[in-house]
Amino acid sequence: MEGFDLLIKNVVIPGRGEGLDIAVKEGKIARIEAGIESPSSQVLQGGGKLALPSFANVHTHASMTLLRGIGADLPLMDWLQKVIWPLEGKFVSPEFVRDGALLSVAEMIRSGTTLFMDMYFFEESVAKVVKEAGIRAGLGFGILDFPTKVAGTPREYIERAKRFVEEFKGEDTVFPVICPHAAYTCSPKTLAMAKELADGEGLLLHIHVAETQSEVEQVRSQYGNTPVRHLERVGFLDSNVLCAHMVWLDEEEIEIVKEKGVKVAHCPESNLKLASGVAPVPTYISKGILVGLGTDGAASNDNLDMLEELSTMAKLHKGANLSAKAIDARTAFKIATENGFAIAGVRAGRIEEGYEADLILLDTEVPHLQPLYDPIAQVVYSARSSDIDTVICKGRVVMEKRELRTLDEEEVLYIAKRWGERIRASLS
Numbered sequence: 001m002e003g004f005d006l007l008i009k010n011v012v013i014p015g016r017g018e019g020l021d022i023a024v025k026e027g028k029i030a031r032i033e034a035g036i037e038s039p040s041s042q043v044l045q046g047g048g049k050l051a052l053p054s055f056a057n058v059h060t061h062a063s064m065t066l067l068r069g070i071g072a073d074l075p076l077m078d079w080l081q082k083v084i085w086p087l088e089g090k091f092v093s094p095e096f097v098r099d100g101a102l103l104s105v106a107e108m109i110r111s112g113t114t115l116f117m118d119m120y121f122f123e124e125s126v127a128k129v130v131k132e133a134g135i136r137a138g139l140g141f142g143i144l145d146f147p148t149k150v151a152g153t154p155r156e157y158i159e160r161a162k163r164f165v166e167e168f169k170g171e172d173t174v175f176p177v178i179c180p181h182a183a184y185t186c187s188p189k190t191l192a193m194a195k196e197l198a199d200g201e202g203l204l205l206h207i208h209v210a211e212t213q214s215e216v217e218q219v220r221s222q223y224g225n226t227p228v229r230h231l232e233r234v235g236f237l238d239s240n241v242l243c244a245h246m247v248w249l250d251e252e253e254i255e256i257v258k259e260k261g262v263k264v265a266h267c268p269e270s271n272l273k274l275a276s277g278v279a280p281v282p283t284y285i286s287k288g289i290l291v292g293l294g295t296d297g298a299a300s301n302d303n304l305d306m307l308e309e310l311s312t313m314a315k316l317h318k319g320a321n322l323s324a325k326a327i328d329a330r331t332a333f334k335i336a337t338e339n340g341f342a343i344a345g346v347r348a349g350r351i352e353e354g355y356e357a358d359l360i361l362l363d364t365e366v367p368h369l370q371p372l373y374d375p376i377a378q379v380v381y382s383a384r385s386s387d388i389d390t391v392i393c394k395g396r397v398v399m400e401k402r403e404l405r406t407l408d409e410e411e412v413l414y415i416a417k418r419w420g421e422r423i424r425a426s427l428s
């Protein structure tokens, strides 16, 4: 008889039915039906919970969790230049990055995320945490024109990124990405070096684009063009480019994005909190541009909760467009799951045979989810991350009955508080 690695008994799969079992083999969903009796190394009792795909967070700076809550109520440029960059200059180290990543991965697992796309410094430290925790991440060193602790010149940043690529290329759950920070922090020459590295290695490029009006003005005065036009003019845009934010684009620029097959990481809560604006996401969707959802760093959100993010996204665009259909619940859910995995090149985001076994079990036996008429819409508009009971990544159970299985949460919180004391002391 066929044996499985994991068997999840008795779940509800929206659109498919109730009382179903999900059998997992070698990290993939192998069978879905009622009453699977084959032997399995591990059996989970689903208890009638909803089985849903887990979330893919396509734009983060994971280690910034340690700076969460500092500099509230400032616009982006003041927040970056007066608060965040000085603190990063003082504190960022391989240990800071590791400990911040630990805190963020604990929060991500708790809220049902099994893949994130990260841009920061000392990403080897993030990679170790991700592998230990048993989730997935596309990781890249931020590449800049100005010196930081990581490198002094653009060429040094590129060398640093190259070493990271050599160390992690070909790994299963951690994959390198090339991350030039933005058009206003990277010269055309730096962008060209980053693109050459990414194209040569067959990797994604991940960059911030058109986040604020002041960025658009800055790029225009530097290069005589708006960010998307500038990036196109220097030959940077292509189907392997993931652009975060994309708030301030005109119609012609949206056509360029579509033509080039560029992917978008939409970060609605960060854009709202930093007063950056509202990205024209319904237009992107209607044009067939692939859009994923990101929380951005925890310091600008202030959390990594994808359920909250997707609910905000759906409601924000209805309000901004005066249309209840601007982004419907199913589209919002797909953006946060299947689209994000597709951007990362991972076949997950659906509870279907042959897909990667990245999924969550969500408890609907709570007052705010009853009565349950339309599971997806009700998850989008009223579920909370505390309803997520179990999280599975590539067939591995990383949270069960709200207990983290791969990380010591008490220790993670202790470490985070220690950093909090040090950073707080430097602020006074």
Ligand SMILES: [Zn+2]
Residues within 6 Å of the ligand: 059, 060, 061, 208, 244, 296, 297
């Ligand atoms: Zn960002």
